[in-house]
Amino acid sequence: MLEQMPEQVREKEPLVHVITNFVTVNDCANIILAAGGSPIMTSDIREVEEIVGISQALVLNIGSTDTVEAMTAAGKKANEGNCPVVFDPVAAGASQLRKGICKKLLKEIQFTVIRGNISEIKAIATGSSTAKGVDADVMDTVTEENLESAVKLAKSLSARTGAVIVLTGAIDIAADADHAYVIRNGCQRMSKITGSGCMLTALIGAFCGANPCYPLIAAAAAAAVMGISGELADKKATEQEAGTSSFRNYLIDAVSNFTKEQFERGICIETY
Amino acid sequence: MLEQMPEQVREKEPLVHVITNFVTVNDCANIILAAGGSPIMTSDIREVEEIVGISQALVLNIGSTDTVEAMTAAGKKANEGNCPVVFDPVAAGASQLRKGICKKLLKEIQFTVIRGNISEIKAIATGSSTAKGVDADVMDTVTEENLESAVKLAKSLSARTGAVIVLTGAIDIAADADHAYVIRNGCQRMSKITGSGCMLTALIGAFCGANPCYPLIAAAAAAAVMGISGELADKKATEQEAGTSSFRNYLIDAVSNFTKEQFERGICIETY
């Protein structure tokens, strides 16, 4: 079923309502379009419920912290209509404000998927973090050594929140309370552009919008598509002696040209 | 006269004041620069009238819905000084909020040009729409079959509003109450990036700023430049096996390198 996920997005063209930050909003809209979805990016509280009502997925990204009221209204409306809600707790541990926002949103909204780096997921799980700004702390990354405890963290946070947890880094984990996928795709260059995380969250929104009944598989597939696309983009950037900005374009290019063959050949996934 | 329009922008370097959404604002600024204009993107009500006072064109884009007061003040100031005002009713039919904003702006401001996809133009004309988010509904596109009625719609909306109507899609229409141009340039890939519509609206602003006395011809020329640039970008993207993000760059590239020869060779326009 996993390998059919990318095509489902192109077939169903889900409308994805995204409330997000102004830093990476253009990349998020473009990656949703590249995957086959249709993005709408409004955060105006006077219309978010109406827009959620016509959308197949809702993405909430706290990179911008001034739309929490609109996020709450949109999230509640989505919950009423069984519209999947994907949450990106950007820099969750970096300030008291963000910790408070995460707490409030987690209380008010039933999330379908929560995606963050390990610093962000730890901040959500424990209320504290060693995060350095928006990037995961180097002391705080998923490696083969701490993989087991990271999977345990994801599963237990999923049990507590009812959301699929996607924990991203050099190794990605997608888990519900009982099952976990470990995905070893992607490349180091993804950490040298802004928006890798936000774009994956937006992509998960599109995948869940096309496959609302299977959020764990949809999220794992989206993470794999992002990772494989990153590898393809990295290869092209290296061949062309290009840098990070061209890499960002090649990454979105790869998503827009993504084939079932690339998916099946490229995916490096195991259950854990 | 039409074929001199692109050069006029480079000669006159119009200052284009744009009040727009945060999703595609960077692309809009870059396409104005690429065409030869100078963009300024402020929406602060404390300065918009002053900025309009030094500008050659004003562009209002309701992709962001929180600057209506500033748009109204800027639009009124522009009307006083005979500064052309170009309006982009993004997702006009997608919410009651947007319908209300369009109604208010149409009442308060005399627009020089209104540009939208057919769902948006229908929403303006009739107050209702089958729009799906920000993209035109597939049931609701301009084809050879419904071209005549689309031209009629554009002309009658122009008669009612006093604005040139630019209706874009696979086929573009630019019309005033009496005359219409039908432009068959562009490519399918333009619908797979965010901002194709917003960028064209910004470009129309630059063209009207350089040619304020001929808004119909300026708007038709801008639509043709955008369409031809889309074709050139599509050709390059295909040759290089690139995707949508590179296509977006090639599109802006093509506008920045645009020549009179490309215009004359590439334009596919007829009066209707």
Next chain:
Amino acid sequence: MLEQMPEQVREKEPLVHVITNFVTVNDCANIILAAGGSPIMTSDIREVEEIVGISQALVLNIGSTDTVEAMTAAGKKANEGNCPVVFDPVAAGASQLRKGICKKLLKEIQFTVIRGNISEIKAIATGSSTAKGVDADVMDTVTEENLESAVKLAKSLSARTGAVIVLTGAIDIAADADHAYVIRNGCQRMSKITGSGCMLTALIGAFCGANPCYPLIAAAAAAAVMGISGELADKKATEQEAGTSSFRNYLIDAVSNFTKEQFERGICIETY
């Protein structure tokens, strides 16, 4: 020491807190990452002081005029902690509002570096300007003829403000009250994309964050890196018959791939 500056950024990976406009925010984040820093772009007054507290540099850009309160709070906090503060007075002379904002910020905050085009620096220095929107007026650029008076202007503004002044254009000047560097790198194409100035300001933030004790040398080095990267990008864009959007990508690419050898070979700098 100058030539070690770019490597210092990669070694120290400074966290750079940027309060900036929504037009070029993505480019600013990406160029900081490309140089080796880590950007965080929040302007929420409820968290800016906390974020400044973990940052190595603060960048304030008034391209957006609605975050002055947050800028003031962040700037004061940075001053307390000896965190360098870099100021970009975008379009300083274009409206009364911006003149007032500059006056207020200059009064409340001790800036480490102020970077602008000559119209903006004149507006700061004299309270008036012939600026045309966000771009420097053509009557108002640094040339070999007026270089001496431009250096004098920079030095005297530095004496008055205590900040290093970076005055950019075809020729760049970095000056404190007593010393000036004149940098002849860069290319004409940099004026045909939005964000050249904002990106350099962000880059200066990263360089000062890595070298807080030497703001003049850090700022001069950042200007040289930007200029040399512009030249490399221009060469590539010309070879590939590319336009302005690809040029923007190649510029950020060049910063991400920047080597000590390119710096030493490319830099064209003299004390003045």
